[in-house]
Amino acid sequence: MSGIQAIMSRMAEINALVVPASRQAEGTSGSEFAASLTDALGQADTAGSATGADAVTAAQKYLGVPYVWGGTDPDSGLDCSGLVQRVYADLGVDLPRVSRDQAKVGTAVASLDQAKPGDLVAFGSPVHHIGIYIGDGKMIHAPEAGQDVKVGKVYETPTAIRRVLPETSTATTSSLTGLSSLSGLSGLSGLTSSDSLTALTGKYGVSSGGSSAYASLFTQATQKYGLPTGLLSAVAKAESNYNPNAVSGAGAQGLMQLMPSTAKGLGVDAMNPSQAVDGAARLLKSHLETFGTVPLALAAYNAGPGAVRKYDGVPPYTETQNYVRKIMANLNSGVAA
Structure with a gap:
């Protein structure tokens, strides 16, 4: 039995215990409960759970990779837009290949003071360089030939700052909110985005197998x-x-x-x-x-x-x-x- 199937089975048992038969007839049946849980867990697995902080974490894995113009493969080298494209691809987000197009995706951020970790910072008009902001006036970027992917200062005022991913995840929150409406499971009403699938597993006594x-x-x-x-x-x-x-x-x-x-x-x-x-x-x-x-x-x-x-x-x-x-x-x- 898979982890999700185990969770569904266990929570269905709990639903049967805490919801009287009369209320099940009026509201959530066992099959409806399972269907709602399946929908919620499916939503929680989407790429919408990624945040700007996740982009910074993903980018750190490429520190030290050599700069190669036109490079898109970290095993051989990356250029600035190749790095950005690869990091976001790791998070399930498809970005354009070149920096001038990447500088148009997402939503605009007015200034560096309002930038959040994970935002894209682009330079030049037309744009000729791009990096991933990590906070405190710094970014991870692939600078130029002869240098490696590194942490550096945002060396001039960016000509574009774009937010592709939210600061906090909304996928898990919306999914768990949906679960909280199931009759007889009032204990779910207090769940927040910190209650991940793993937290649910522990909360309802389901083992992942060990x-x-x-x-x-x-x-x-x-x-x-x-x-x-x-x-x-x-x-x-x-x-x-x-x-x-x-x-x-x-x-x-x-x-x-x-x-x-x-x-x-x-x-x-x-x-x-x-x-x-x-x-x-x-x-x-x-x-x-x-x-x-x-x-x-x-x-x-x-x-x-x-x-x-x-x-x-x-x-x-x-x-x-x-x-x-x-x-x-x-x-x-x-x-x-």
């Missing part, structure tokens, strides 16, 4: 690619807590939380646990061969290989450092084996 559900997949891929014992399980625990239906705010998907572009490059379906584990194993194997140690391979998995090369080690991102520390602790203690 490591044992995927033990054979982890073992097979570990042996196939010669990975350290327990590594794949530890990564799955840290990434999704073994939830094959997990979708992050940045758009990472499935058991191993692969970005859509990464999954496509690996030739796998991120939402298929068997394919996701095999793809993640190949990716970790590649990072191990490139960087030589498990901590650096994990850092590359989380923040991107460009960031590891740029800092010649685990990047100084709090998220990445905590990620590596947590997985290594679990590996050393055998928790996720």
Whole structure:
């Protein structure tokens, strides 16, 4: 049974317990409840859940990638508009290829004082350069030949500032509001956008299966690619807590939380646990061969290989450092084996 199916089943049971038969006849039946839940969960999985902050997080993974004019592939290099297009594609947003067209999408922001993280900042008339604003007068951009994708100052007044993604997510809020109208489930009325699918899972006692559900997949891929014992399980625990239906705010998907572009490059379906584990194993194997140690391979998995090369080690991102520390602790203690 999938995570969503399990949630639907469990919440339908709760509905039957808390809603008297007479009220079910008047209002929400078990089938109507399931249909409403399916609709709500489907809405929560759309690209509308991405925010400007997610764009900044996604952009950080490309720090250290070399500038290449006309570049759209981070493995070989990116130019300024190639970086912007790739970051937003990772979040499920399709942007035009060149900076002058990217500077017309979304809604206009009047000034840098009103800009929010994730907004596009464009320069020149006609536009010849573009970056992703991260706050405090700084942006992530691919500057010019001979330089790498980096954090830099917004060096002059932008000629255009465009907001493509909202500051906060609305998808989960609207979906959970819809659920709160189901008769007999008054406890849902207090849910907010912070109550993700994972929170609902815990709230109603539904398990995503745990490591044992995927033990054979982890073992097979570990042996196939010669990975350290327990590594794949530890990564799955840290990434999704073994939830094959997990979708992050940045758009990472499935058991191993692969970005859509990464999954496509690996030739796998991120939402298929068997394919996701095999793809993640190949990716970790590649990072191990490139960087030589498990901590650096994990850092590359989380923040991107460009960031590891740029800092010649685990990047100084709090998220990445905590990620590596947590997985290594679990590996050393055998928790996720």
